[in-house]
Amino acid sequence: MAKISFSVGGGKGGTGKSVVAANLAITMAQGGKRVILLDADLGAANLHTMFGIDRPRVLLEHFFRREVPTLSDALTDTAISNLKLICGGMPLPGSANPHHATKIKLIRHLRDLDADVLIADIGAGTSYNVLDLFNFADVRVVVFTSQLTSVHNGYGFLKAALHRHLQRIIPVPARQYLASAGAHAGDESLADMLTRLASYDVAAAETARTSLANYQACLVGNMLGSAREGYVINAVSQMVRDHLHLEAPVIGLIHHGEKITRSVNERTPFMLRSGIEANAELFRKMAATLVINAERISRARQEALVNQAVMDKYKEYERRFPRFKLCVPVQFLAEGEVYSGATKNIAKGGVGVFFDTMIAPDTPVGVLRIGPMGKSGTLKIRVEVRHRLDDKKLVGFSFTEISEEQSHFIEAMVARASATAALNVPGIRSSLPPNILQN
Numbered sequence: 001m002a003k004i005s006f007s008v009g010g011g012k013g014g015t016g017k018s019v020v021a022a023n024l025a026i027t028m029a030q031g032g033k034r035v036i037l038l039d040a041d042l043g044a045a046n047l048h049t050m051f052g053i054d055r056p057r058v059l060l061e062h063f064f065r066r067e068v069p070t071l072s073d074a075l076t077d078t079a080i081s082n083l084k085l086i087c088g089g090m091p092l093p094g095s096a097n098p099h100h101a102t103k104i105k106l107i108r109h110l111r112d113l114d115a116d117v118l119i120a121d122i123g124a125g126t127s128y129n130v131l132d133l134f135n136f137a138d139v140r141v142v143v144f145t146s147q148l149t150s151v152h153n154g155y156g157f158l159k160a161a162l163h164r165h166l167q168r169i170i171p172v173p174a175r176q177y178l179a180s181a182g183a184h185a186g187d188e189s190l191a192d193m194l195t196r197l198a199s200y201d202v203a204a205a206e207t208a209r210t211s212l213a214n215y216q217a218c219l220v221g222n223m224l225g226s227a228r229e230g231y232v233i234n235a236v237s238q239m240v241r242d243h244l245h246l247e248a249p250v251i252g253l254i255h256h257g258e259k260i261t262r263s264v265n266e267r268t269p270f271m272l273r274s275g276i277e278a279n280a281e282l283f284r285k286m287a288a289t290l291v292i293n294a295e296r297i298s299r300a301r302q303e304a305l306v307n308q309a310v311m312d313k314y315k316e317y318e319r320r321f322p323r324f325k326l327c328v329p330v331q332f333l334a335e336g337e338v339y340s341g342a343t344k345n346i347a348k349g350g351v352g353v354f355f356d357t358m359i360a361p362d363t364p365v366g367v368l369r370i371g372p373m374g375k376s377g378t379l380k381i382r383v384e385v386r387h388r389l390d391d392k393k394l395v396g397f398s399f400t401e402i403s404e405e406q407s408h409f410i411e412a413m414v415a416r417a418s419a420t421a422a423l424n425v426p427g428i429r430s431s432l433p434p435n436i437l438q439n
Helices: 017-030 060-064 100-111 128-135 148-167 172-178 190-200 202-213 227-243 258-266 278-320 404-423 426-431 434-438
Strands: 004-009 035-040 075-077 083-086 117-122 139-144 217-224 250-255 329-334 337-346 350-355 365-370 379-389 394-399
Touching: 004 017, 004 128, 004 278, 017 035, 017 083, 017 117, 017 139, 017 217, 017 278, 035 060, 060 100, 100 128, 117 128, 128 148, 139 148, 139 227, 139 278, 148 172, 148 202, 148 217, 148 227, 172 190, 190 202, 217 227, 217 278, 227 250, 250 278, 329 350, 337 404, 350 365, 350 379, 379 404
Parallel strands: 004 117, 004 139, 035 083, 035 117, 139 217, 217 250
Antiparallel strands: 075 083, 329 337, 329 365, 337 350, 350 394, 365 379, 379 394
């Protein structure tokens, strides 16, 4: 699975998105990362020409047409160690607008690629396909020039991407409240829209705000002619903060350079023969910044997945082995020590116990006596510690080496605890005859 992913996009063609994506990919590959670079400009793919590749053997459209089963079969080797390319399709009618199912399949296969880093070069515009490919990444990079049209379209592109992102996570009936309408359409801030959404669905608005806080985006200025033009890109970052309530820092200001321009025409990426000039150092700093941020996001995502897996397993255990309240005396015998307590609940697979004194942490197995001590109603069974909450003196045990007789005993205790729980439900209790309750 690609551990970290980046998308490079913008609202206007000609800003140098492909140049930025290609040189970032090379820089990360030179740093030892296994990188896959995807040409996701579905209508005007040209990344392969920047790498001196005339006729790629396999194109993205071959994957779309199921001529190759997976994206891994569509990888093209480059002259750079650790860097592989997925070449875009031919500029045919309709190639920029694949069906929804095809797009979803592409995104699913992108997540399964075996690489350290995935970088997607996204096409211009604000179609759903473009926005969804831009949004799937961990970190999104928007490329601007200082021209007014680039600034206007780039800001509009980022705003549209945010809207699309929020539309995908809130309920369908609430989506209309994110859309501007009337004479001031387009002038509202995202905060205004979320306030309008909250008047209809508070939970949806809170979900949107939380997701917005986790949306990772950054800006890159490209082909700048002077330091003054860099101020324009920083002003865009401030405008995004004020109107979209999104932190989108400027991570690089790339100045216009003859070597970069010549590298495109000569079909040899700039970072392969850049030396130590300022733009090369800038690409290295941008790559390092992006990797650090994306790895932090990846770690948080993995922790969330692990936590979810634990919860799913716990719920499955609860479904298979429902627990019922039970309070009877208990003794736990382990390593020559005896610990006394009382059961909290019981299931077919184990029991929860509150102890008078916390058991030693290095006693994972032992023998548990459950029931009145010294009487025929006592269960004696081998157990192992499944979990423990030391601050509450609570230990969860799993039954081990259960004999048939012990299994019947446990089932009887569980049945009795279950019946007791049912009798405590008012609706059930009121429907039973008095003599049953007395027994």
